[in-house]
Amino acid sequence: MTPQEVTALIKDKGIQAVDLRFIDLPGLWQHFTMSTREFGEDAFEDGVGFDGSSIRGFQEIQESDMLLVPDPATAFVDPFAAAPTLVLICNVKDPVTGESYSRDPRYIAQKAEAYLKSTGIGDTAYFGPEPEFFILDDVRFGQSYNEGFYHLDAAEGFWNAGRVENPDEAGNSRNLGYKPRYKEGYFPVPPMDSHQDLRTEMMLTLESIGVEIEVHHHEVATAGQAEIDMQFDSLVNMGDKLLKYKYVIKNVARRHGKVVTLMPKPVFQDNGSGMHVHQSIWRGGANTFFEAGTYADLSKTALYYIGGILKHAPALLAFCNPTTNSYRRLVPGYEAPINLIYSQRNRSAAVRIPAYSRSEKAKRVECRFPDPTCNGYLAFSAMLMAGLDGVQNKLTPPGPLDKDLYDLPAEEHAKIESTPGSLAEVLTELEKDHDFLLKGDVFTRDVIENWIAYKRENEVDAIRLRPHPWEFALYFDI
Numbered sequence: 001m002t003p004q005e006v007t008a009l010i011k012d013k014g015i016q017a018v019d020l021r022f023i024d025l026p027g028l029w030q031h032f033t034m035s036t037r038e039f040g041e042d043a044f045e046d047g048v049g050f051d052g053s054s055i056r057g058f059q060e061i062q063e064s065d066m067l068l069v070p071d072p073a074t075a076f077v078d079p080f081a082a083a084p085t086l087v088l089i090c091n092v093k094d095p096v097t098g099e100s101y102s103r104d105p106r107y108i109a110q111k112a113e114a115y116l117k118s119t120g121i122g123d124t125a126y127f128g129p130e131p132e133f134f135i136l137d138d139v140r141f142g143q144s145y146n147e148g149f150y151h152l153d154a155a156e157g158f159w160n161a162g163r164v165e166n167p168d169e170a171g172n173s174r175n176l177g178y179k180p181r182y183k184e185g186y187f188p189v190p191p192m193d194s195h196q197d198l199r200t201e202m203m204l205t206l207e208s209i210g211v212e213i214e215v216h217h218h219e220v221a222t223a224g225q226a227e228i229d230m231q232f233d234s235l236v237n238m239g240d241k242l243l244k245y246k247y248v249i250k251n252v253a254r255r256h257g258k259v260v261t262l263m264p265k266p267v268f269q270d271n272g273s274g275m276h277v278h279q280s281i282w283r284g285g286a287n288t289f290f291e292a293g294t295y296a297d298l299s300k301t302a303l304y305y306i307g308g309i310l311k312h313a314p315a316l317l318a319f320c321n322p323t324t325n326s327y328r329r330l331v332p333g334y335e336a337p338i339n340l341i342y343s344q345r346n347r348s349a350a351v352r353i354p355a356y357s358r359s360e361k362a363k364r365v366e367c368r369f370p371d372p373t374c375n376g377y378l379a380f381s382a383m384l385m386a387g388l389d390g391v392q393n394k395l396t397p398p399g400p401l402d403k404d405l406y407d408l409p410a411e412e413h414a415k416i417e418s419t420p421g422s423l424a425e426v427l428t429e430l431e432k433d434h435d436f437l438l439k440g441d442v443f444t445r446d447v448i449e450n451w452i453a454y455k456r457e458n459e460v461d462a463i464r465l466r467p468h469p470w471e472f473a474l475y476f477d478i
Contacts, residue, residue, distance in 0.1 A: 003044040006072045010036055010086060013077060017085040020048060020068050021243075022092055023105050025057025025451065026322070027375030029243050033085070044070055047093055057454050058092075058103060066101065067093040074240055076209040080251045089240055102444045105377035109236045112381035115440030121301070121391055122281035122288055127380050128232030128364070129242060131372040132273035133262045135195055135224035135253055148466060152266055154223035156194055158182055180222045182270050193218045199226055202252045206230075209248070211241045220335070221270040224258075232278060232364075235380050242376035262372040264321070265328030272329030274337070275372040277320075278354070279383065280364040281305070290363040295400060296344045296353040297363055306342050306351050306365055307397040308390020309383060312436060313340055313350060313369070314420050314429035319382040320370035322455065324423045324463045329371060331421075337368035340417040341401045349401065350419065369419060382437060389436040424460045427452050 001009070009015070018039040021031040032050065047067030052059035059066065074089035092104035100107045117123050134154070141150035153160070158179045166174035178191045190196045199216045206213055212231035219225035228249070230241055246262065253260040265272040280289045281301070289302035298306075309316070321330065330338050335347050342351035342365070352366045370379055389395070401416070408416075420426050431452060437443035 001072045001075055003041045003072050006044075006075050006086070006088070007041055009075060010039075013086070014084050015077070015086045016083045017081070019078060019081075019085050019087045020070060020090050021087060022068055022090045023243065023375065023377065024055045025103055025105065025375070025447075025454065027105070027373070027378070028056075029247060030055060036086075044072055047095070049095065052092070052101075057450055058101075065095050067095045069093055076244075079205050079208060079248070080255075089243075103447055103450060105375050106236065106239060108442060108447065109239050109377035109381050111440060111442045112384050113235050115442050116281070116384065116388065118440060119388060119392070121388060122283040124282045125235050125380075125384050126232045126278075126280050126282065126364070127235055127238040128230065128278035129238065129370075129372075129376065130227060130229045130274075130276045130278075131242070131245060131262065132219050132225060132227045132275065133249060133260050133372065134221070134266055134273065135198065135226055136259050136261060136266075137257075139259055139261070143466060148469060152223070156180060157223040159222075180218070182222050183220055185218050185222055185225055186220045187217060195224055195226060198252065198256060198258070199228060202249050203228060205248050205252055206245060209244055211244050211248075219271070219273075221267060221272075223267055223270070225271065225273065232280075235384065236377070239377040239380060246372075264323070264326050264371040264373060266325075271335060273372060274329065274368065275370045275374065276352075277367045277370050277380070277383065278364045279305075279367060279387070281387075287360045287363055289365065290360040292358075296355065297358060298353060298365075301391055302363070302365060303396060304391040304394055305387035306390065307395030308386045308388065308393075308436075309351055309365075309367055310340050310342065310397050311390065311395055312386040312433060314426055315433040316382050316386055317369065317419060317426040318423075318430040318451070318455070320367075320374050320379045321426070322375070322423070323371075323373045324459055326371050326373060327420075327422050330369065330419050338418045339401075340419065342397055343400050343402050346402055351397075353400075381442060385437050385439065385442060389439070423455065424464075427455055427460070 015036055017033050018036055019031050019033045021029050024030055047069040049065060049067055051064045052066035053064035068090035070088035070090045076087050078085040078087050091106055092101040094101055116125055136152055136154045138153040156179055158181050161179045163175055164173040180192055203213045203216050214229045214231050216228040219227045233241060250260045280287055289299055290297055291299035330336050337348055337350050339349055341349045343349040344353045344355050350369050352368055354366055367383055434448050
C-alpha cells in the first residue's frame, strides 16, 4: 500500500482517527492517535514528532525529540476502536540527523533482513512463531514494604473442581465439573475445552487484519492455556504480526470479561507457555534447508544454521527469554526444551526438526526455547544472526539425539549441555558472546549495552532485592 492508497482508504472507510504505533525496547507496543484532519501524506516523509525520553530503553531527557515515520504497507483498521481508526506501524528516526534510530527494534529487524541478502546465503528468512498464553478470569498482585503477593484464578483451573459455583436460591452449587486436570489440557473437545469459541473469535479477528492463522487449540496446562499458530512470514512482517497477535488476543479476551497473560510461568507445577519458532532460509525460490535422503532431509546449510543456534544459545536467551519468569519455565520436566541438542522428534531438545511433512516447502528447524515475552523483532533477528554465523563458520552441531532424554543414564545425560538457569546468567553470556550480532551493524554495541543495563537494573535487581513469599515458609521459624 502506498501513501496515496492509505489516504484513499481513510476516505473510503470513513476513518476518523489515525493511530501511530511503535515498539519500545523491551517489546510493548506504544501509540498515540491523531485526528484525520491533522494527518496528511507528508507524515510518510517528514514523520510525526514525539517524546522519546518517556519510552523504555530509548533517549535521555536532553535528547528526547524523536520522529515516527509510518510504514504505509502496515495499514489496517483497528477492530476494537469505537470510532473508525486506522493503525499504522512506524519506524523511529532522529529528527536532527534524519537517520533511523539504532535502538528501534523494527529497524534492527530490517537490518537483519538486509544482512541476510548481503551474505548471499539467502534472500528471505521465514519465521513461524507459536505463542502460548493463559486465559484467566481474575488477576491480583501487589508488592509493598511489608507484603507481596499474587493471585490468579480461572474458571477452568483444576483447583476449582470442588468450588461452590453459581449457587441457586437454595445455595446449591452449579459447578459443572469440567476442569482440565493438571498437565492434561491438550486437545479435549468442549465442554472440557471451554474456550473454543473465544479462541475462534481471536483467530477470525486476527485474519480480519491480515494475520493468517494455521490452527488453534487448548494447550497442556489447566486454567485456559491456549495456542494459536500463525502462518509463517518474512522476518519484519512476522515481527509486525506478533504485535498484532498480542493486541488481538488481549482485547478479545477483555471483550468477554477475561484476561490474557503471556507470562511463561504464571501457574506453579503445570506447563509453562513457550513460543516455538519455526525458521527457514530461502534463495531464489528454493528452500536452502532441504536435502532429500539425509537425516530429517536437512541440508548442510540447515545443519550449520542449527550449529550456530546451539553455540550461541546462552547469549540468545537474553533476547528470546528476556524475563526472570522465563527461567521458571526452563527447568527439567514440563516438556521444557533445555537440552542444547537437535532432534527430529524429541520435544525437550532446544532445536527440533518437525517430521509432519517430507516436502521441500515444509522443511524448517524449530527453535523451542523462546517464549512470548520476547520482543519479536529482536528475538527473530538474533536467531537469524546466530544461524548465519553457523553457516558462515560451518559450525557442525553434535549428532542428533532421538532418545528419551529423561531415561538416559546419568553419565550420558551429563554430557549434554543445557540452557542457563536465570536471566542474570544469560545477560552475562550476552556480554561475553555478541560479536555475531554486530555483523552488518544489525545490532550495535549501544543496543546490547543498553539492553543488558536495562534488564539488570529494572528486572534482575528488582526481583533480587524483594523477599519471595515462599522464603517465609522456608525460613520464618529458623
